[in-house]
Amino acid sequence: MKQKFVLTLISAALALGAHAASRSGLDVEHFDKNVRVQDDLYLAVNGNWLKNTEIPADKPSHGSFLILRDLAESQVRTIVETAAGQKGAAGSAVKKVGDLYQSYMNEGLIEQRGLAPLQATLSMVDGVKNNKGLAAVLASFTSLGIHTPFAAYIGQDEKNSTSYIVNIHQSGLSLPDRDYYSKPDAKFVAARVALNLYFEKLLKLSGESAVDAAALLAFETELAQVQWTKVDNRDPHKTYNKKTQLELNLLAPNFAWADYWQAMGLADKAEPVIVSQPSYIKAVGDILAKTPISTLKAWLTFKALDQYANALPKAYADLAFDFHGKALSGVPEQKPRWKKAIAATNSSLGEAVGELYVAKYFTPDAKVKMDVMVNNLLAAYRHSIKDLTWMSPETKVKAQEKLAKFTVKIGYPEKWIDYSTLEIKPDDLLGNLQRSQRFEFAREVAKLGKPIDRKEWGMTPQTVNAYYNPSMNEIVFPAAILQAPFFNPLADDAVNYGAIGGVIGHEISHGFDDQGSQFDGDGNLVNWWGKQDGVAFKALTSKLVAQYDAYEPIAGKHVNGQLTLGENIADLSGLAVAYKAYQLSLGGKPAVKLEGRTGEQRFFLGWSQVWASKMREPMTLQLLLSDPHSPGEFRANGAAVNSDAFYEAFGVKEGDAMYKPSSERIRIW
The missing domain is CATH 1.10.1380.10 (Neutral endopeptidase , domain2)
Incomplete structure (x- = not known):
């Protein structure tokens, strides 16, 4: 099913920062001490990592986001291979998970059948x-x-x-x-x-x-x-x-x-x-x-x-990789067979795998801590709307009404998909894939004429991502993203607010970006804005379009500020609201210094490290045309350069490369 307006945090190929090493959760060994934060926040935090890291041969990009995806993938592999090694009750979800994986790994039979x-x-x-x-x-x-x-x-x-x-x-x-x-x-x-x-x-x-x-x-x-x-x-x-x-x-x-x-x-x-x-x-x-x-x-x-x-037999897979992998994405090597098998199992039996994943890897403590952070972010957003200078009082009331109707989903769905009617065989890979697709299509068709299922999820718990769905007016955070470097319950609050707080703020902000703002609190495409408010919003967002249009990740190839506008609004506003939420979390007390840095500084360093990424040029070119997300370096710096709090935290002044006059800074939500 095409999820037309489900706006995700990260594009499929984008990689972020690296694993937390210090007590605060900052990856200090990846900092480039020769670059001042005031001149380039992104390089100051990630420069050493960029110099010393090679993109794996089977990937178009690399970074801690993909490392986290690799972790989730290996966790799922443990679950799936355990299921494949068990006899299991015939027709059970566990048996189907194991059988599908086994059918994918049986290369000899696949070659034999042609x-x-x-x-x-x-x-x-x-x-x-x-x-x-x-x-x-x-x-x-x-x-x-x-x-x-x-x-x-x-x-x-x-x-x-x-x-x-x-x-x-x-x-x-x-x-x-x-x-x-x-x-x-x-x-x-x-x-x-x-x-x-x-x-x-x-x-x-x-x-x-x-x-x-x-x-x-x-x-x-x-x-x-x-x-x-x-x-x-x-x-x-x-x-x-x-x-x-x-x-x-x-x-x-x-x-x-x-x-x-x-x-x-x-x-x-x-x-x-x-x-x-x-x-x-x-x-x-x-x-x-x-x-x-x-x-x-x-x-x-x-x-x-x-x-x-x-x-199909290896000759077909090799040709497909030569085109999709090498020619279009610049990837020199194919993924190992087991990774393809995990991807197929996740795609075909996603929630069956998810139920097993949550039982083994998701801790209740993570959900409790996330609830607290989400509530702080929503409270900060309420304050932000109240303090807006460009929006009329009447439209502010409607914005608050929409915010109050947000649904928050954390970890995993309340009700799992029932796969009991889906036939999976250990010796019929292609048949399994086709039956799985038809099962899912039939499940979608069966929805027609029925009430909207507002408990349904658009991602599996083992997915390292997050999303906002305007038709549901919901923000969703799967279990797998609630791990370091985005969220570490043992790390410093400032870094967590800069990382997962920025994610939360990003997804909330999608409800008020150039697309999401056209939907009301009930998920309907309807104009709830006053005429002058719309004009003011357009004036602000056009400045953001111009800012990102100027970025040039490949010589002669620029970011498309209009295509990436929704994600750039979400980054800009998400960072601003996450910072306010961090301040709220302090309860009026000053943040303690840790590792020689103030809480405010650690917040922005935590924000920057999650956007560290390396990408092959063919993939960068592909995403510049097709992806609504900007490259990582511009996500880190592009939002921070408009943040008054960033200037205060690091004493950014005229003459610094990150300096932008206060009158030119873009402040939306």
Whole structure:
């Protein structure tokens, strides 16, 4: 399911700081003593680590966030391999977890069976003769999680958050972003060449005798040319287009919609639907109609092979890695088989694994301490809203009402997903993956017509991340992120508030960023702002756009301040509110000095160390185009340079590289 407006703290490839070593929780051995905090907070805290750390050969980036992910991965591995070694009750969740992992690790059987496990899917594609057959295959692929030119998913109605509705959105590209298909930059040209080669090699390996790779690239290029930009897709009003089936048929009359919904099991449930990008759907209907069936069948075959490459013989996995890993991300080595197996088990049986993970690794003390911190952050946010100078009293009341309706979820869900009807076999990897996808899709479809499940989670407990969901108006912190360096119950409060406090503040702030602020406390897309308040907010955020537009992580390649605006607002405001919460936690008493540093200084050092990251250039380029998060160094410095408290803590003055005149500092929440 596409989580359209679930705004995460960290992008999938971003790595943060390193493990706490000192009593305070600061990684002092990673500090660069030759760099003054006043000149570069990020390098002063992380410079030594950056100089001495190499990115692992199987990763596109590295840092303590990924180290924490590695820790969670190894913890899950212990759980899963234990489950695989137990006999377990037939049909039990533990048995299914072990069996799925075992099926992934049985490389000998996978090699022996070749393409046979995927044959039913490939035969379905081969049988396409007309528009009706094409619609049925696209529907089947959607239920399997295979990318097609557009996809349907079940989500909350953004203007009626009490009900579920079917959504359609653009999809299908094999390259990371539409710009890869058109820009003359040498790196994009190389990516297109790599994709062309991947089309040819993967299809020929599967037995295709004649492959017209140029036609496949031309097809995807046509899709890319009519897709909406990432910036346009951030506008919830632009992407909210409710259509009846009659209107959808008029929008794209060349596509067999009735057959599509019938094959998906939504024949009587897809009325109405939300079309995220109407102009794209209209264009795709025409593109599909004019593209030769032979090209479409070859492309769909490629998509199926690409989706399941790691569940097929090694030759398929190697080709997939050469493209996705080496060509697009600059990663020289594949992950070990066990890591891929853990990822697949987490994806297919996430909450079954999560229940085992929480029982073994999550302590009640962590939840209690997090509750205290979250309450302090919410209290600080209430004070911040009250003290705003740019917002009218009437809109402040509505902002406070929204804040009061926030739901906080910490650790793990109250109710776990029931996997009892999902069949998992120890000797059928590809079948397991397909049945898991269909199980999840059926679970989503079953929500239609039922009340919103507000206890459901969008992440598993073993996920090292956090999120805010505007339709639910909730902030969620999975168990796995509640570990050092983000949260260490034994470390200094100042460092914890700078680290996990910044995370909490970040997620709360998503409720009031340029996207989240368009939803009310009940999760509805509705304007609750006074006209002048909206103008004032736009003026402030435009300054933030300009600040981040100026950052240049690769020569000639800048951060997109508009694409990253929501995350930059959340960083800026999250840091400010976390600092206020830290001050509240002191109860009016001054912070003690520790290791020669004031509490205020330790707070900002703790903030900076969680953003330390190293990333391969191809991945940086990819994320600059597609990721709503700024690179780590700009997240650390970009927020701090606007913080009055940072200037006070370190005596930053005119002439220092981090100095910004008070009149130019951006203060939003």
